[in-house]
Amino acid sequence: MADLVSRAVPGVQGLTPYMPGKPVEELERELGIDNIIKLASNENPLGPSPAARDAAAAALGDLGRYPDGNGYALRERLATRHGIDPARIVLGNGSNDVLEMVARAFLCSGRNAVFSEYAFAVYPLASQAVGAELRVAPAQALDSPMPLGHDLDALLAQVDKHTGVLFIANPNNPTGTWLKPADMQRFLQDVPADVIVVLDEAYYEYMAPEKRGDSRGMLDQYENLIVTRTFSKVHGLAALRIGYGLTSPTVADLLNRVRQPFNTNSLAMTAAIAALDDEAHVARAVALNNEGMAFMQAGLDRLGLGVLPSEANFLAIDFGRPAQPIFDALLHKGVILRPLASYAMPNYLRATIGTSVENQRCLDAMAQVLDQAA
Numbered sequence: 610m611a612d613l614v615s616r617a618v619p620g621v622q623g624l625t626p627y628m629p630g631k632p633v634e635e636l637e638r639e640l641g642i643d644n645i646i647k648l649a650s651n652e653n654p655l656g657p658s659p660a661a662r663d664a665a666a667a668a669l670g671d672l673g674r675y676p677d678g679n680g681y682a683l684r685e686r687l688a689t690r691h692g693i694d695p696a697r698i699v700l701g702n703g704s705n706d707v708l709e710m711v712a713r714a715f716l717c718s719g720r721n722a723v724f725s726e727y728a729f730a731v732y733p734l735a736s737q738a739v740g741a742e743l744r745v746a747p748a749q750a751l752d753s754p755m756p757l758g759h760d761l762d763a764l765l766a767q768v769d770k771h772t773g774v775l776f777i778a779n780p781n782n783p784t785g786t787w788l789k790p791a792d793m794q795r796f797l798q799d800v801p802a803d804v805i806v807v808l809d810e811a812y813y814e815y816m817a818p819e820k821r822g823d824s825r826g827m828l829d830q831y832e833n834l835i836v837t838r839t840f841s842k843v844h845g846l847a848a849l850r851i852g853y854g855l856t857s858p859t860v861a862d863l864l865n866r867v868r869q870p871f872n873t874n875s876l877a878m879t880a881a882i883a884a885l886d887d888e889a890h891v892a893r894a895v896a897l898n899n900e901g902m903a904f905m906q907a908g909l910d911r912l913g914l915g916v917l918p919s920e921a922n923f924l925a926i927d928f929g930r931p932a933q934p935i936f937d938a939l940l941h942k943g944v945i946l947r948p949l950a951s952y953a954m955p956n957y958l959r960a961t962i963g964t965s966v967e968n969q970r971c972l973d974a975m976a977q978v979l980d981q982a983a
């Protein structure tokens with residue numbers, strides 16, 4: 610028999626597939642239980658704006674047609690929102706798609722991608738698949754003010770003349786940690802102008818306004834900067850797969866060369882426009898998250914559990930011992946969290962902030978599980 614594995618390109622041979630949060634239906638099948646809550650994938654517990662759902666439903670009548678491959682309407686809407694030329698917007702099938710385009714356009718064997726320890730798993734996946742070397746910068750120490758957060762100096766120290774792309778998540782997933790706007794400004798000044806910097810802002814809307822950086826302003830200063838945003842998180846449209854990147858006209862043109870002609874679908878684009886228009890829904894989601902975040906932090910503190918600082922819609926919880934048995938025990942109580950062993954954080958589970966009912970159930974289940982283990 611032919612050894613087909615050895616025929617895969619070298620980068621792909623070494624890959625381990627991305628591990629998504631466990632779907633509710635899968636747990637139902639496996640354990641035969643119902644009333645399951647999933648707090649594993651940082652989705653909006655409110656789902657999308659009703660207007661976005663209606664818009665997607667209305668678009669069902671036209672499924673026989675290809676979508677607008679240029680995404681004209683959504684790009685126009687985003688251009689107005691961000692005060693940017695539509696030629697500087699690249700739409701993606703989720704913002705993951707934009708990350709993949711960046712890797713395809715700027716990385717290959719002989720180049721390297723730089724990112725932090727504990728950074729979002731898609732950065733190494735996308736980079737390694739195209740043959741690039743992975744350069745991982747050590748994160749901030751556990752006893753620092755931003756434990757396990759990105760260390761911008763350490764990232765810079767990894768950059769050399771072969772660096773194609775620097776990936777940064779702000780806030781980062783799975784840690785929830787964030788960067789100070791002034792530090793980010795300084796950092797961009799120091800990065801060589803021919804290195805592409807991806808600033809992944811999937812959780813931007815959840816950040817306290819005073820902690821947010823001026824990524825829009827920085828885009829006009831740095832041609833090598835790409836800011837990515839998504840409709841999967843605060844807009845509650847994860848199932849439809851729609852996100853985008855904002856960058857310079859030059860970089861946008863390069864990304865469009867590798868973009869699949871019809872990478873974003875008509876349901877997603879029309880729903881995204883309606884989601885952008887429903888600012889009240891976003892405000893509700895953020896308020897619910899703020900409330901739930903405070904509730905969970907207080908509850909976890911009472912259980913004697915530490916958490917990493919978070920400006921996102923989830924918490925990385927430190928159990929102080931291997932968390933896999935706790936994850937399994939929680940599954941049996943119908944609560945799905947996210948193990949972080951694949952991020953070299955085996956003592957942590959990541960919990961998405963849910964509705965108040967879900968948060969209470971999560972804390973109750975944890976209390977029972979920790980009690981049984983004691």
Ligand SMILES: *Cc1c(COP(=O)(O)O)cnc(C)c1O
Pocket residue numbers: 651702703704705706729778781782809811838839840841842847850851852
């Ligand atoms: C969820 C997430 C994304 C968004 O992924 P989509 O493909 O847009 O669904 C991007 N970056 C980070 C850090 C995330 O956590």
